[in-house]
């Protein structure tokens with residue numbers, strides 16, 4: 001089944017006027033009176049000619065949220081409960097109504113597709129439970145993520161708690177991906193859902209642009225998992241609803257700075273999406289879905305079940321070219337074939353089988369089993385057709401050109417004669433006389449619609465004399481692609497590249513895969529490490545340990561990592577023992593030391609096992625104490641860059657490299673994180689009261705000689721010493737001392753009686769210092785002291 005594409009033209013906004021309306025919904029010849037499936041838009045170069053694009057349905061300005069949902073989305077609910085997945089996504093230029101369509105307003109009438117879908121799901125679930133006298137139970141859970149500046153964030157996490165690098169994406173085979181660490185929340189009622197959804201939407205990145213006061217700056221992906229359990233049989237299906245950020249023409253948005261960066265990222269990912277769709281519809285071997293996180297996560301090329309794309313359009317002239325480009329994109333999308341594959345139920349008790357299937361269904365990020373790559377309709381319909389294709393002339397674009405004065409009776413001469421009477425989807429506009437059976441939408445590009453010859457003006461006024469309709473269409477497609485490419489700040493690919501010999505392409509793909517594989521492996525591992533580090537800085541030791549565990553497979557045999565985990569484990573155990581000890585001693589005076597052994601035995605056994613596997617226990621024990629001291633060094637301290645590249649690299653390095661004095665070292669991002677997450681500088685006298693014991697311990701043990709030396713110099717508050725540090729100078733030194741004195745003066749928890757910095761993070765937080773400053777000072781000291 002092909003992707004179902006429906007277009008929706010939004011009503012005029014306050015600032016827009018009727019006179020500027022250029023896009024409207026029209027009926028295809030022979031279409032029922034209450035249905036429209038054609039978008040009409042004038043030729044930008046000649047208003048008296050119109051392009052017509054046909055989709056599965058087209059909704060005009062007056063269409064309500066309820067109509068759109070009832071006709072287009074509601075039918076998918078029953079498929080969901082039969083075990084199929086459903087994917088709905090909104091595509092359109094910024095300000096055309098994607099968020100309005102997907103999320104909608106607060107009032108009942110204004111509610112968008114997503115809340116309506118959930119409402120239907122709950123209703124159906126209750127009915128199913130009731131009809132089965134509770135023999136079937138339905139559970140609903142959801143995850144919600146946004147892709148912002150090509151980084152993935154969990155929308156259930158408030159922005160201040162997010163890891164700046166975002167969540168890592170892991171390939172789980174067959175082109176599918178999983179977002180690691182994405183939370184999945186159960187929501188047992190519509191009320192639960194609304195609460196979670198509203199809260200999460202507050203966390204979504206939106207900003208005002210010239211074209212939209214509440215412009216979404218990210219792609220938002222909501223996954224709703226439905227689990228039906230009847231006895232031992234469990235059936236899982238997933239509905240994904242995606243509100244894409246809209247492509248932006250920054251000449252029109254007036255975007256500056258941050259908005260420009262966002263915009264570039266939005267445009268780039270949409271450009272990749274368009275290239276993927278183009279590649280799929282052109283049956284190209286290489287689909288560049290790995291070039292953006294959005295296309296990776298959408299598993300473009302791997303979708304199954306039902307896919308509905310809602311194409312949002314603005315009706316007015318100011319969007320003219322953008323609208324044409326969206327229409328072209330949608331035109332290609334509708335030719336993509338999606339396999340309807342049912343998610344088979346699995347059985348809880350069947351050993352092995354249940355587990356495997358359960359795992360497959362486990363993640364919302366990789367919900368589907370048996371996913372089949374999207375492919376052009378042609379190849380998936382019938383392999384015999386391959387033979388036919390060779391004889392089919394180059395297919396035409398799937399839109400038509402109408403003039404104001406159509407005359408009936410004649411048809412395009414280039415319309416392919418080869419027809420397939422069984423295929424109707426994507427049937428093109430036809431003249432009233434033509435029957436649907438004459439269309440051949442499955443043979444490569446769909447045929448041009450049949451229409452009166454006189455009505456086609458072949459764009460003569462704007463095109464080279466003698467150009468055929470085919471040439472003109474190619475020209476338009478090229479122009480639109482060029483505009484897109486320009487906007488995405490890319491130089492490439494407005495035209496398909498020249499055919500590469502198959503063998504060369506195969507080798508290129510293999511090479512690309514190899515490089516990507518290595519890069520992804522390593523980047524993923526490093527991301528886990530970063531997250532571990534951040535958790536550690538926040539004293540979230542259990543989470544830090546989990547992240548190290550996830551990192552371990554990426555750096556097999558890395559002793560330092562193992563030591564870190566071991567140290568962390570000790571710390572967790574000690575903390576637990578301490579808590580238990582306190583509690584027990586309060587109850588009956590049992591000694592902490594006696595208790596500790598048993599606690600240690602019970603904590604995080606898997607990690608101990610992993611550690612033991614990797615190095616002899618004896619060495620491990622003897623190294624643990626040292627490991628506690630080493631714990632934070634890897635990223636901030638002495639061997640920071642080497643640690644990043646060497647210790648945790650899949651390829652062990654023998655030589656340690658010193659950071660280049662001028663270049664930004666590899667520790668910079670880590671310092672950035674450290675500074676971002678470090679507590680404010682504290683008064684040493686009151687530190688015990690103000691920071692947790694763990695935090696303090698971390699701050700203290702994290703000091704290598706170089707860091708200690710640096711902090712000692714800073715804490716002297718002696719301008720003459722501080723100014724000698726690299727990149728400081730007298731003025732900055734004075735500012736630093738002033739900051740420290742301010743801490744003194746603040747008194748209480750914030751300072752008083754000796755404001756000091758105890759970590760590099762705190763130093764970086766001092767006014768005017770920053771990541772770069774700390775880095776400079778460190779590097780300078782590295783050369784002086786070590």
Ligand SMILES: Nc1ncnc2c1ncn2[C@@H]1O[C@H](COP(=O)(O)OP(=O)(O)OP(=O)(O)O)[C@@H](O)[C@H]1O
Nearest residue numbers: 010011094095096097098099100212215216245246
């Ligand atoms: N069908 C509609 N009925 C009424 N108002 C609409 C409709 N569609 C869009 N709007 C209004 O148009 C404006 C822009 O819509 P919206 O924010 O949904 O656009 P968008 O495509 O999501 O933009 P962006 O990509 O910038 O987030 C909003 O004020 C919205 O209320």
